[in-house]
Amino acid sequence: xxxxxxxxxxxxxxxxxxxxxxxxxxxxxxxxxxxxxxxxxxxxxxxxxxxxxxxxxxxxxxxxxxxxxxxxxxxxxxxxxxxxxxxxxxxxxxxxxxxxxxxxxxxxxxxxxxxxxxxxxxxxxxxxxxxxxxxxxxxxxxxxxxxxxxxxxxxxxxxxxxxxxxxxxxxxxxxxxxxxxxxxxxxxxxxxxxxxxxxxxxxxxxxxxxxxxxxxxxxxxxxxxxxxxxxxxxxxxxxxxxxxxxxxxxxxxxxxxxxxxxxxxxxxxxxxxxxxxxxxxxxxxxxxxxxxxxxxxxxxxxxxxxxxxxxxxxxxxxxxxxxxxxxxxxxxxxxxxxxxxxxxxxxxxxxxxxxxxxxxxxxxxxxxxxxxxxxxxxxxxxxxxxxxxxxxxxxxxxxxxxxxxxxxxxxxxxxxxxxxxxxxxxxxxxxxxxxxxxxxxxxxxxxxxxxxxxxxxxxxxxxxxxxxxxxxxxxxxxxxxxxxxxxxxxxxxxxxxxxxxxxxxxxxxxxxxxxxxxxxxxxxxxxxxxxxxxxxxxxxxxxxxxxxxxxxxxxxxxxxxxxxxxxxxxxxxxxxxxxxxxxxxxxxxxxxxxxxxxxxxxxxxxxxxxxxxxxxxxxxxxxxxxxxxxxxxxxxxxxxxxxxxxxxxxxxxxxxxxxxxxxxxxxxxxxxxxxxxxxxxxxxxxxxxxxxxxxxxxxxxxxxxxxxxxxxxxxxxxxxxxxxxxxxxxxxxxxxxxxxxxxxxxxxxxxxxxxxxxxxxxxxxxxxxxxxxxxxxxxxxxxxxxxxxxxxxxxxxxxxxxxxxxxxxxxxxxxxxx
Ligand SMILES: [Zn+2]
Ligand SMILES: [Zn+2]
Numbered sequence: 144x145x146x147x148x149x150x151x152x153x154x155x156x157x158x159x160x161x162x163x164x165x166x167x168x169x170x171x172x173x174x175x176x177x178x179x180x181x182x183x184x185x186x187x188x189x190x191x192x193x194x195x196x197x198x199x200x201x202x203x204x205x206x207x208x209x210x211x212x213x214x215x216x217x218x219x220x221x222x223x224x225x226x227x228x229x230x231x232x233x234x235x236x237x238x239x240x241x242x243x244x245x246x247x248x249x250x251x252x253x254x255x256x257x258x259x260x261x262x263x264x265x266x267x268x269x270x271x272x273x274x275x276x277x278x279x280x281x282x283x284x285x286x287x288x289x290x291x292x293x294x295x296x297x298x299x300x301x302x303x304x305x306x307x308x309x310x311x312x313x314x315x316x317x318x319x320x321x322x323x324x325x326x327x328x329x330x331x332x333x334x335x336x337x338x339x340x341x342x343x344x345x346x347x348x349x350x351x352x353x354x355x356x357x358x359x360x361x362x363x364x365x366x367x368x369x370x371x372x373x374x375x376x377x378x379x380x381x382x383x384x385x386x387x388x389x390x391x392x393x394x395x396x397x398x399x400x401x402x403x404x405x406x407x408x409x410x411x412x413x414x415x416x417x418x419x420x421x422x423x424x425x426x427x428x429x430x431x432x433x434x435x436x437x438x439x440x441x442x443x444x445x446x447x448x449x450x451x452x453x454x455x456x457x458x459x460x461x462x463x464x465x466x467x468x469x470x471x472x473x474x475x476x477x478x479x480x481x482x483x484x485x486x487x488x489x490x491x492x493x494x495x496x497x498x499x500x501x502x503x504x505x506x507x508x509x510x511x512x513x514x515x516x517x518x519x520x521x522x523x524x525x526x527x528x529x530x531x532x533x534x535x536x537x538x539x540x541x542x543x544x545x546x547x548x549x550x551x552x553x554x555x556x557x558x559x560x561x562x563x564x565x566x567x568x569x570x571x572x573x574x575x576x577x578x579x580x581x582x583x584x585x586x587x588x589x590x591x592x593x594x595x596x597x598x599x600x601x602x603x604x605x606x607x608x609x610x611x612x613x614x615x616x617x618x619x620x621x622x623x624x625x626x627x628x629x630x631x632x633x634x635x636x637x638x639x640x641x642x643x644x645x646x647x648x649x650x651x652x653x654x655x656x657x658x659x660x661x662x663x664x665x666x667x668x669x670x671x672x673x674x675x676x677x678x679x680x681x682x683x684x685x686x687x688x689x690x691x692x693x694x695x696x697x698x699x700x701x702x703x704x705x706x707x708x709x710x711x712x713x714x715x716x717x718x719x720x721x722x723x724x725x726x727x728x729x730x731x732x733x734x735x736x737x738x739x740x741x742x743x744x745x746x747x748x749x750x751x752x753x754x755x756x757x758x759x760x761x762x763x764x765x766x767x768x769x770x771x772x773x774x775x776x777x778x779x780x781x782x783x784x785x786x787x788x789x790x791x792x793x794x795x796x797x798x799x800x801x802x803x804x805x806x807x808x809x810x811x812x813x814x815x816x817x818x819x820x821x822x823x824x825x826x827x828x829x830x831x832x833x834x835x836x837x838x839x840x841x842x843x844x845x846x847x848x849x850x851x852x853x854x855x856x857x858x859x860x861x862x863x864x865x866x867x868x869x870x871x872x873x874x875x876x877x878x879x880x881x882x883x884x885x886x887x888x889x890x891x892x893x894x895x896x897x898x899x900x901x902x903x904x905x906x907x908x909x910x911x912x913x914x915x916x917x918x919x920x921x922x923x924x925x926x927x928x929x930x931x932x933x934x935x936x937x938x939x940x941x942x943x944x945x946x947x948x949x950x951x952x953x954x955x956x957x958x959x960x961x
Pocket of ligand 1: 917918919920922923924925926927
């Protein structure tokens, strides 16, 4: 980052109020891009006196940091924890959640010179920040320490023996602390509090794994505690605002948890605008020749991409013969340039690292054209910065040396940037919880701030900017995780057994499915049953990756130097590391030379092409069992287990700045099997005919409905569209009817399909509305086209998708709306 131009924060143009700023921003376009403006009123804080039990030393330490009294929600959560009740505090950004757990935890350490506290953060950076916060309180005898993969061997033993406040992450707890529990026996015996920070991050398969890691921790605490009646450590969880946090925290810990959700910290007023980039005029040169009509029985898969969102900008398809919208990246860059030119300190959130670079570069260029040197006051934030670099960034923005920052949501964790004048959110971040977290960066006390959500060209974003009630009127999502997933439970029970033989009492701890799962592990030869319990049979510990999908991880190696850059889990390797793939590591771009699946190794070289790569796969699916169904006359709705076979067959290269497809190249990779959970609906051919769907258009209607349904699923479940796959067919051998399948992209499912089944009416209603309300004529990325379609978005019929969904909605019971 280049340090500042010689202008102090106060000088430069007068900073306009949000309403005036918004008026300036919209002037760029002939048509008004603003679909809605919401005013979020300011809130004054409610401070309360320190609780009587809070030790004087601790109050004095906070007073030295400028905290003279807690907000009411902090005191309430701390009080519950002090009374040994498990508690989750789920409030907004910068509402002071750390004090809610520091207060009871540090009080316990002061009251009992042998008590200990374990703090868990999802990232090392956040743990390091919390270490600093606890250390600056200077409470004697606590010796707070980080214990993670970076901790030198020499220091580890000292920490185990002497630190009373250990900060770590779930991976280290799983791989290091629990397997070595004997060395931690003293610490575990006296463990008073377990703090789980940013607990909303533990969702899906990862969250289900962490839920069992916490049960393993509770089990070891029980084993080392002398008294049988000992209730074990008290859990204090901190979450971003989320739906039903008590239930989610209860699922995560396996304990009854009380929630504190009323945020009593002060907040500045925010003017929040929803912004839809304008449609570009159709480009006649881009219209391709017509394709042959597809066979009526062709199935059209859109496999999930465990790779996560594409690394480049928004994606447009090769056969994109209708209008497209101006890219959200370009729009964001223009808005950032305008706000910076107005002297407004602005943070732009962009979903990918490359996207953040594109926005920053383009903003700098246009500012320099207007006022040479002004571009220096805009920077990009990439992940992987050192703490000192992050602090310098915070300082520069706070002082106004830097006026604009384009960042990925890596900033959500570990960087203390609040009190900005404006926040631009390039593309819906996936959940309302994240949206509010990002918008919460805007606003200094007493001053109105501006937040703008800029819609990407995709069905969910388009739906949201036209349905402000779904943004502002709806509660934030519940965190979805499923500890009963057999693909998580099995490996976790194996880890638990390797730590100490499992007993009947342990099985109750791990939940309903544990008994059957243990029986299956015995059957498979992993466990042996003896009178005293179930024993792990092998010398080596089970290899279980909390964040992976199973499958051995693949190493990424720089060919020229032999340097190991990192690993990618086996499930994602086909998508991310095929030959020719552009692979990003800590903001540096590499291109894959070869992928050797037998050796589990990909060789790469540094190269930064101006395209991104997007793997394509073909998919088939068979139904294994039906868990639950709704018989709705001509329509059937099902939840069940399915086997999905998919094969990555090719990849596209797309220009990063425009999303334009350069070419499609074939790949030769083996097929893979996934057993997972799916939701699907069937329709009778007669009902489709009555609704006016020509038999030849059935595949296109189903396929278009499938794409949009996948795009809208994040509205009802905390998933990303990249966690989900789908398949549609005019006749499926297992259902013998026109069918649309939507499945979890993780072995055993992560709870997403189940949620979709329970919310089917709301979900499919929103899907139908998103398609019907899109301004395009034949379907576009904002409604029925998918950036990851295995069939090149062919066939697709927008009007028939609406007819298909109308038939489904006319028959489904309304009760399926949560
Ligand atoms: Zn459209
Ligand atoms: Zn498709």
